[in-house]
Amino acid sequence: MLGKLLKYETKATARWFLPMYGGILLFALFNKLFMLFNFSDMDVHGIPVFFQSILGIVQAMTVFLYVMIIVATFALTFFIMLQRFYKNLLGDEGYLMFTLPVDASSHIWSKLLVSVFWTVCSVIVTILSVIVMAAYPEMFQDFALFCEKAFQVLFTQTGLNATAFFIEFVLLVLITLFTGNLMFYASISVGHTRGKHRVLYAFVAYIVFYMIQQIITSVVIVVAGMVLDTNYWTDLMMDTAPTTLIHIIMIFSILYNVVAGIVYYLITNYVLSKKLNLE
Amino acid sequence: MENRVLLECKGVTKNYPSKMALNFLNLTIERGRIIGLLGPNGSGKTTLIKLISGILTPSSGVITVNGNPIGIETKKVVSYLPERTYLNSWMKVRDIIAFFKDFYQNFNEHKAYDMLKRLNINPNDRLKTMSKGTKEKVQLILVMSRDADLYLLDEPIGGVDPAARDYILDTILSNYNENATVIISTHLIYDIERVLDDVLFLQNGSLVMASSVDEIREQQGKSVDELFREVFRC
Amino acid sequence: MPWDFQNDRPIYLQLMEKIMLQIVSGRYSAGDKLASVRDMAAEAGVNPNTMQKALAELERNGLVFAQRTSGRYITDNMEKINSLRVQLAKEQVSKFLKQMESLGYTPKDTVAFLENNLEEER
Incomplete structure (x- = not known):
């Protein structure tokens, strides 16, 4: 059933995102075309100054619109994430969704996976659009060269394990996305358990969750600081390479986010399966 | 022997912050009945139906359908028509039929298209462009096109014109089968009395009467509609 | 209908x-x-x-x-149908007589009235 839910969730959201992606790439293309023309050259060919300044304005406009569409796309990613959970599951459309023979966890996963999917797609499309604008014949060779340089500075010289760091980084970003979404879902769900002022309670829940996370983070840092201050640990630290420390921090961040995500998931799942009250 | 009991409510209570919507309700309903769930506004009709369909959670008590507590198994066999429109308005009728077919194994696609044709509804129309009445008809078609065990129809004849009302009652009757039960909530009893086997009277969240239509007529010498007006005279 | x-x-x-x-x-x-x-x-x-x-x-x-x-x-069974016919007719007659009575006709008056009426129609 999760597969079917994913199919319909993607369909329902694609009609928002695909036009935006088309817009981003189209305006990137416009910008590229404008960049190919050099207006000061045109002056020599006898184009009036007036016409030239209009072209300048249009060029500035396309750049502005390009940036705006990107901003709008990311705002949309966020808005759709909230709206699909709040309206499609806990609004009128929930009457349909929660009478389907599907369990609550499938609903959560379908919303979550599709939301993360679109966030990743938005990032990829934005990168693509930059590539479109920056494109020149030797771009890929140059880029490879740049990567090689960067790699040397970051990894070869520091001795950091590149593959491990890369995997850790991607994992951390993805898991932060999942946990971030689940934090909103859990907040909305907690708000749903109240009879009235559900949106207000959702806000309050979000702030409370945020504060709890902050407190836990602070406590961990303080405790870690105290523990590490002892002689045994200080000696050990001296012997440990800073690159190892980076790995430890990355892995710890990942685990921390995973645990937070699981807690938010459990809260959401509990409310949707045991405390559902659609009005 | 096959178990004729379809729905059971044991001590079902539902509290809202401001009031008690259902008060320790006990109820057993068999297969093959058409049942009127009657009561004034706010008597708990909608609450009961929403509890059975699983979009509300009882404060206490147990509800079972076919012996299963409310959950995936019961949602497979319960077909629910809410009192509001709940369909995604950007979809075409055709898309929604595909949606139902995808999720409900007991959905009969041919039946749905047949009924659409009889009501002159174009499957390629978007719900956005439809009138409220047409949307309600589409929802009824979707709900009745499932070969379910329990149909829950919340105020299906609420705001519709007489022709549509006759069509709805006709649909309910022609879809009747002896293994399925239909529960219709309404406060317009006069129109549907003749299609009902039994009636349940709810008042302030309690069941005040459960009887068959003919029993009421035989014992009271008056129609359920008349009795209802007397009981709930305000 | x-x-x-x-x-x-x-x-x-x-x-x-x-x-x-x-x-x-x-x-x-x-x-x-x-x-x-x-x-x-x-x-x-x-x-x-x-x-x-x-x-x-x-x-x-x-x-x-x-x-x-x-x-x-x-x-x-034609006999059954015929006796049903008689039974239904009886019910109608007794109902009719009752109504005539409320108009002030005794059963005898009613019969006379009916005969007169039939004469006229002929």
């Missing part, structure tokens, strides 16, 4: 009466096969269980009989 029903009596009784009337008036002939319960219920606009009950009662009265596999039939 759904049938009309009175409010003060069980619907199944009224269904029985209507079917009996149809038998006597010849809309159903002796030995005719009846439509399925579901179809008859849909025609009358009533619940199939109610129609079922009406037919079961008619079966008990011997006006309708069921054959295990092929469905229900009107009785082919």
Whole structure:
């Protein structure tokens, strides 16, 4: 059933995102075309100054619109994430969704996976659009060269394990996305358990969750600081390479986010399966 | 022997912050009945139906359908028509039929298209462009096109014109089968009395009467509609 | 077109009466096969269980009989149909007499009145 839910969730959201992606790439293309023309050259060919300044304005406009569409796309990613959970599951459309023979966890996963999917797609499309604008014949060779340089500075010289760091980084970003979404879902769900002022309670829940996370983070840092201050640990630290420390921090961040995500998931799942009250 | 009991409510209570919507309700309903769930506004009709369909959670008590507590198994066999429109308005009728077919194994696609044709509804129309009445008809078609065990129809004849009302009652009757039960909530009893086997009277969240239509007529010498007006005279 | 029903009596009784009337008036002939319960219920606009009950009662009265596999039939016993006709006629007459009485006619007056009326029409 999760597969079917994913199919319909993607369909329902694609009609928002695909036009935006088309817009981003189209305006990137416009910008590229404008960049190919050099207006000061045109002056020599006898184009009036007036016409030239209009072209300048249009060029500035396309750049502005390009940036705006990107901003709008990311705002949309966020808005759709909230709206699909709040309206499609806990609004009128929930009457349909929660009478389907599907369990609550499938609903959560379908919303979550599709939301993360679109966030990743938005990032990829934005990168693509930059590539479109920056494109020149030797771009890929140059880029490879740049990567090689960067790699040397970051990894070869520091001795950091590149593959491990890369995997850790991607994992951390993805898991932060999942946990971030689940934090909103859990907040909305907690708000749903109240009879009235559900949106207000959702806000309050979000702030409370945020504060709890902050407190836990602070406590961990303080405790870690105290523990590490002892002689045994200080000696050990001296012997440990800073690159190892980076790995430890990355892995710890990942685990921390995973645990937070699981807690938010459990809260959401509990409310949707045991405390559902659609009005 | 096959178990004729379809729905059971044991001590079902539902509290809202401001009031008690259902008060320790006990109820057993068999297969093959058409049942009127009657009561004034706010008597708990909608609450009961929403509890059975699983979009509300009882404060206490147990509800079972076919012996299963409310959950995936019961949602497979319960077909629910809410009192509001709940369909995604950007979809075409055709898309929604595909949606139902995808999720409900007991959905009969041919039946749905047949009924659409009889009501002159174009499957390629978007719900956005439809009138409220047409949307309600589409929802009824979707709900009745499932070969379910329990149909829950919340105020299906609420705001519709007489022709549509006759069509709805006709649909309910022609879809009747002896293994399925239909529960219709309404406060317009006069129109549907003749299609009902039994009636349940709810008042302030309690069941005040459960009887068959003919029993009421035989014992009271008056129609359920008349009795209802007397009981709930305000 | 759904049938009309009175409010003060069980619907199944009224269904029985209507079917009996149809038998006597010849809309159903002796030995005719009846439509399925579901179809008859849909025609009358009533619940199939109610129609079922009406037919079961008619079966008990011997006006309708069921054959295990092929469905229900009107009785082919003419005697039964004739006695039903007489019974229904009796009911009508007694009802009529009652109403005439409320207008101040004794049964005798009523008979005389009827005869006069028939003379005039002729």
